[in-house]
Amino acid sequence: MVINNFLKQRKxxxxxxxxxxxxxxxxxxxxxxxxxxxxxxxxxGFRDGLFDASVTxxxxxxxxxxxxxPRSKSSISMSGFPRRRLVQAMAHKDVIGTTAxxxxxxxxxNPENLSTRSILxxxxxxxxxxxxxxDFERKAKTLKNKRRVLFDDLSRDEFGPISSWxxxxxxxxxxxxGKRVRVSGIVSLGPSFGADGNLITSSETYLDLxxxxxxxxxxxxxxxxxxxxxVEKVVRSLNLSLPSDVTVMSLKSFIDFEKNYWKSxxxxxxxxxxxxxxxxxxxxxxxxxxLYSDVSxxxxxxxxxxxxxxxxxxxxxxxxxxxxxxSIMGYIPAYVSxxxxxxxxRASTKLPVEMSFSRASIIFFLIxxxxxxxxxxxxxxxxxxxxAEIF
Amino acid sequence: MKNINKKTLEIxxxxxxxxxxxxxxxxxxxxxxxxxxxxxxxxxGPSGCGKTTxxxxxxxxxxxxxxxxxxxxxxxxxxxxxxxxxxxxxIGMIFQGHNLLRxxxxxxxxxxxxxxxxxxxxxxxxxxxREWLRAVGxxxxxxxxxxxxxxxxxxxxxxxxxxxxxPKLLLADEPTSALDSSTGREIVDLLKKLAIEQSCSVLMVxxxxxxxxxxxxxxxxxxxxxxPTV
Numbered sequence: 001m002v003i004n005n006f007l008k009q010r011k012x013x014x015x016x017x018x019x020x021x022x023x024x025x026x027x028x029x030x031x032x033x034x035x036x037x038x039x040x041x042x043x044x045g046f047r048d049g050l051f052d053a054s055v056t057x058x059x060x061x062x063x064x065x066x067x068x069x070p071r072s073k074s075s076i077s078m079s080g081f082p083r084r085r086l087v088q089a090m091a092h093k094d095v096i097g098t099t100a101x102x103x104x105x106x107x108x109x110n111p112e113n114l115s116t117r118s119i120l121x122x123x124x125x126x127x128x129x130x131x132x133x134x135d136f137e138r139k140a141k142t143l144k145n146k147r148r149v150l151f152d153d154l155s156r157d158e159f160g161p162i163s164s165w166x167x168x169x170x171x172x173x174x175x176x177x178g179k180r181v182r183v184s185g186i187v188s189l190g191p192s193f194g195a196d197g198n199l200i201t202s203s204e205t206y207l208d209l210x211x212x213x214x215x216x217x218x219x220x221x222x223x224x225x226x227x228x229x230x231v232e233k234v235v236r237s238l239n240l241s242l243p244s245d246v247t248v249m250s251l252k253s254f255i256d257f258e259k260n261y262w263k264s265x266x267x268x269x270x271x272x273x274x275x276x277x278x279x280x281x282x283x284x285x286x287x288x289x290x291l292y293s294d295v296s297x298x299x300x301x302x303x304x305x306x307x308x309x310x311x312x313x314x315x316x317x318x319x320x321x322x323x324x325x326x327s328i329m330g331y332i333p334a335y336v337s338x339x340x341x342x343x344x345x346r347a348s349t350k351l352p353v354e355m356s357f358s359r360a361s362i363i364f365f366l367i368x369x370x371x372x373x374x375x376x377x378x379x380x381x382x383x384x385x386x387x388a389e390i391f
Numbered sequence: 392m393k394n395i396n397k398k399t400l401e402i403x404x405x406x407x408x409x410x411x412x413x414x415x416x417x418x419x420x421x422x423x424x425x426x427x428x429x430x431x432x433x434x435x436g437p438s439g440c441g442k443t444t445x446x447x448x449x450x451x452x453x454x455x456x457x458x459x460x461x462x463x464x465x466x467x468x469x470x471x472x473x474x475x476x477x478x479x480x481x482i483g484m485i486f487q488g489h490n491l492l493r494x495x496x497x498x499x500x501x502x503x504x505x506x507x508x509x510x511x512x513x514x515x516x517x518x519x520x521r522e523w524l525r526a527v528g529x530x531x532x533x534x535x536x537x538x539x540x541x542x543x544x545x546x547x548x549x550x551x552x553x554x555x556x557x558p559k560l561l562l563a564d565e566p567t568s569a570l571d572s573s574t575g576r577e578i579v580d581l582l583k584k585l586a587i588e589q590s591c592s593v594l595m596v597x598x599x600x601x602x603x604x605x606x607x608x609x610x611x612x613x614x615x616x617x618x619p620t621v
């Protein structure tokens with residue numbers, strides 16, 4: 001019914017024809033909008049990718065609550081707290097299990113070219129759960145032997161071709177913190193902004209590799225709760241009952257805590273948001289220029305239409321529709337290039353840069369806003385169309 | 392038939408000035424004239440005598456400063472912008488240059504006129520546009536862009552466009568000035584024929600002495616005044 005009505009009521013699609021009969025102009029416009037869109041996709045993609053990357057390991061933890069030292073500010077500066085706190089937490093009726101995790105950077109020697117590089121090492125009790133990965137328990141068993149590590153195959157290539165060597169059946173041995181270790185398995189975690197690579201080992205091996213740390217000191221305590229218990233309530237009661245050398249938070253707040261550090265305490269958020277804003281402004285200028293010169297070029301024609309009896313509002317509508325058409329036509333190539341570039345970034349940096357629906361729609365609305373705003377600015381020129389001047 | 396005595400246009404002591412203060416020029420000096428329904432009136436005179444100003448005032452493109460100007464019985468003195476805008480839909484205009492939309496085909500240009508009519512479906516309006524193009528002899532040029540048409544053909548499209556909105560008054564400003572004499576003659580004859588079929592009044596400004604004979608009445612203008620008919 002509506003469509004039928006539209007087909008009957010419709011008029012000559014002037015905006016569409018104005019644009020498409022000037023292929024060069026529309027190509028420049030599309031290129032400009034697409035460029036702005038790609039810039040926004042990349043900047044916001046990097047930003048969100050970096051924030052997401054900072055919690056790749058956090059998200060995998062098999063825990064409901066997390067205990068950290070109040071002095072810990074982020075994953076790259078974790079402070080220790082007494083492991084006893086986990087035992088005390090066990091006293092709560094809703095707590096069914098805990099895992100003590102050591103978390104620090106150690107030096108990894110690339111077995112291929114013997115260069116060293118800092119790697120994030122996690123130490124835990126192999127008999128206890130650490131990550132929510134069905135296969136992880138089997139891999140963890142291999143850590144029961146001394147000086148065995150699980151290597152993260154998403155770590156940057158600078159750590160050496162560990163996973164390909166391992167998968168080809170080769171015995172992979174190298175040095176961590178100057179001591180010989182053997183790779184007994186491969187896990188997939190992913191590098192973050194702070195850590196280029198990850199390895200997981202047993203608490204015993206961890207302490208052996210970093211003898212300086214006091215015994216009984218851990219950086220992260222994972223707490224699992226009975227099904228159906230009120231997480232916030234347990235967090236409150238544990239925070240009250242445990243001494244102040246430890247902070248209890250839900251896993252979600254732990255993830256937010258880490259993201260927040262990168263968002264608010266570093267300039268990453270600002271830099272990338274600024275980059276996206278630059279893209280937006282460049283896009284505005286380009287669309288405005290295109291629409292303004294389009295209106296100027298067709299001024300006598302607009303004036304003729306007004307003389308024929310078209311009112312100003314219908315002509316403003318033509319400019320608005322031009323803006324709308326441009327936004328759609330510019331968004332599509334921007335979206336496609338965004339996907340391609342994200343794939344490239346994932347392949348070369350291993351950062352989790354994905355096209356999320358929310359970002360795709362935010363950028364669509366930014367481009368729409370950009371085009372419509374520029375169209376409104378260009379409409380001012382239409383006021384110069386004086387039908388009395390065309391005779 | 393009841394329209395026969397109705398005046399399409401009535402002007403009494405119309406004055407118009409350009410500029411302000413000392414630079415103020417009195418371009419139209421107490422003009423009085425009228426056009427009856429279906430009449431073809433030609434307006435001649437040297438350039439700068441105010442013909443075009445008069446045409447834009449009648450076409451509701453300018454505000455009336457002083458005097459009575461009634462088009463289809465509607466007073467334009469003191470009329471709002473909206474009134475003038477709506478009135479323009481009933482006034483067809485043909486310009487010196489054809490003023491076609493460059494990005495539209497002949498057919499689409501004519502339909503821009505037909506689109507002003509309410510109550511017709513897209514198909515009906517398109518059919519009407521084609522009908523008008525046939526009427527002006529351009530049945531083979533529906534989908535040509537203006538720059539592929541000759542000067543005479545463009546002016547024919549402009550006539551079709553003006554008539555497609557079914558005006559009751561057609562204003563033409565030197566429609567033949569860009570054309571050679573035989574094409575000019577054809578255009579004016581066509582214009583007159585079609586206008587009469589639509590019982591549409593025509594006011595045409597022209598310098599061209601060869602087309603004066605199409606007029607029912609001839610008005611001469613000089614220095615902002617209409618000379619008494621001899």
